[in-house]
Amino acid sequence: FLTPLVWLFIAPTKTDRQLLLDMPFAFGSFETLAANWQTLVSFQSGLIWTWITNSAFYCGAALIITLAISIPAGYAMALTEFPGRRALLATTLIVMLVPGTALVLPIFLELSAMKLIGNPLAAILPFSFFPFGVYLTYIYFSTAISRDLLDAARIDGASEFQVFWRIAMPLATPVIALVGFFNFTGNWNNYFLPYVTLPGKKSPIQVGLAELLSNVPAFNPTNAASTTISLSALALATLIAIAPVMVVFLFAQRFLVSGMTAGGTKE
Numbered sequence: 001f002l003t004p005l006v007w008l009f010i011a012p013t014k015t016d017r018q019l020l021l022d023m024p025f026a027f028g029s030f031e032t033l034a035a036n037w038q039t040l041v042s043f044q045s046g047l048i049w050t051w052i053t054n055s056a057f058y059c060g061a062a063l064i065i066t067l068a069i070s071i072p073a074g075y076a077m078a079l080t081e082f083p084g085r086r087a088l089l090a091t092t093l094i095v096m097l098v099p100g101t102a103l104v105l106p107i108f109l110e111l112s113a114m115k116l117i118g119n120p121l122a123a124i125l126p127f128s129f130f131p132f133g134v135y136l137t138y139i140y141f142s143t144a145i146s147r148d149l150l151d152a153a154r155i156d157g158a159s160e161f162q163v164f165w166r167i168a169m170p171l172a173t174p175v176i177a178l179v180g181f182f183n184f185t186g187n188w189n190n191y192f193l194p195y196v197t198l199p200g201k202k203s204p205i206q207v208g209l210a211e212l213l214s215n216v217p218a219f220n221p222t223n224a225a226s227t228t229i230s231l232s233a234l235a236l237a238t239l240i241a242i243a244p245v246m247v248v249f250l251f252a253q254r255f256l257v258s259g260m261t262a263g264g265t266k267e
Contacts, residue, residue, distance in 0.1 A: 006025060007024055007025065008235055008238060008239065009239065010024075010025060010026075010027055010028070011231070011232055011235035011236075012032075012033050012036050012037075012232050012233070012235050012236035012239065013027055013028030013029060013030070013032055013033045013232075014026075014028035014032055014232055015028070015032055015230070015232060016218075016230045016231050016232060018032075019231055019232060032232070033236075036230065036232045036233045036236050037236060039228065039229065039230065039233045040229075040233045040236055040237055040240075042228075043212070043215075043228055043229060043233075047201065047208070048205070048208060048212075048237060048240065050201055051203060051204060051205040051207070051208035052205050052240070052241075052244075054120075054123075054198075054201075054202060054203065054204050054205070055188055055204035055205045055206070055244075056244070057120065058120065058123040058124055058127075058187065058194075058204055059127075059184050059187040059188050061120075061124045061128075062123075062124045062125075062127040062128045062183065062187050063180055063183055063184050063187070065124070065128035065129075066127070066128050066129070066130045066133055066179070066180070066183045067133075067176060067179065067180060067183075069128070069129065069130075069134075070130050070133035070134045070136075070137055070179055070183075071133075071137050071169070071172065071175075071176060071179070072164065073134045073137070073138075074133070074134050074135070074136070074137020074138040074139075074140070074141055074175075075137065075141050075164055075168055075172075077089050077092075077134070077138045078137070078138045078139075078140075078141035078142040078145075079141055079142075079145070079147065079150065079168070080160075089138065092131045092134050092135055092138075093131075093135065095131045096131045096132055096135060100190075100192075100193075101192055103126075104192050104193050104196065107126050107193060108193070108196055108197060111125075111126075111197060116197075117197050118197070118198065118199065118202060120198075120202065122193075122194075122197035122198055123193070123194050123197065123198055123204065126193060127183070127186070127187045127190065130179070130182075130183050132182065133179035133182065133183055136175055136178060136179055136182075137172070137175055137179060140172060140174075140175035141168065141172070141175075144171075144175075145168060145171055145172070149167065150163050150167060150168065153166075153167050177252050180252075181248060181249065181252055184245070184248060185245055185248075188204075188205075188206075188244065188245055189206060189245070190204075190206065191206040191207060191210070194206065194207050195207050195210070205240075205241045206241065208237075209234075209237060209238065209241055212229050212233075212234055212237055213234065215228060215229040216229050216230070216231060216234055218231060
């Protein structure tokens with residue numbers, strides 16, 4: 001598992017010739033790394049930064065909507081009673097089983113009918129409703145939050161919104177981080193739907209990597225005469241694309257571990 005990752009970190013320090021002839025894990029040079037960096041950032045006047053900005057905006061907006069919907073929904077299904085509660089929970093579980101690629105065509109047709117193709121909302125709205133996040137929140141509130149604690153707040157005169165906002169939400173920090181991480185990672189790495197709905201400069205970084213790939217002679221020989229991207233620069237672009245997810249994970253791992261283990265035991 002680690003072998004291709006180690007190779008990926010070393011590849012930007014080499015030329016394409018060195019990638020083919022040198023030892024796979026031999027370090028190249030910082031001069032070559034700087035040259036590959038310059039090649040990458042000069043591609044179509046720094047288009048990679050536009051792709052990164054697009055991804056950050058799409059994922060950030062979808063994340064805010066996801067948390068605003070998933071956390072209250074999971075809380076309601078776990079700790080309140082209302083007509084249709086079991087049917088709604090069953091529907092959530094069923095939707096989780098549907099592969100994302102199977103939904104690309106119907107979502108595309110829906111977005112097309114709403115005239116949102118090419119609009120940033122085409123990347124934000126489909127990823128803002130996160131059934132898996134609702135289910136995680138439901139499990140957390142069902143197992144890790146004491147109903148007696150919430151009832152005590154109600155007896156003291158707190159409204160339902162105050163019980164949720166002042167009691168349940170502070171205790172749900174681990175699962176909020178977990179839902180946010182899964183949603184952000186899934187949105188950041190999503191390729192198929194943005195590929196068909198957001199062309200050109202509106203594309204996120206994952207679609208941008210595919211465009212870079214098409215400009216590498218090793219993968220597209222017909223474009224060899226006009227290519228400006230080397231394999232080493234492509235490897236560097238890949239590292240840039242995965243860096244935000246790595247940073248988010250490093251800063252959130254304490255909450256992620258707490259969220260994944262919450263509810264593992266019940267007293």
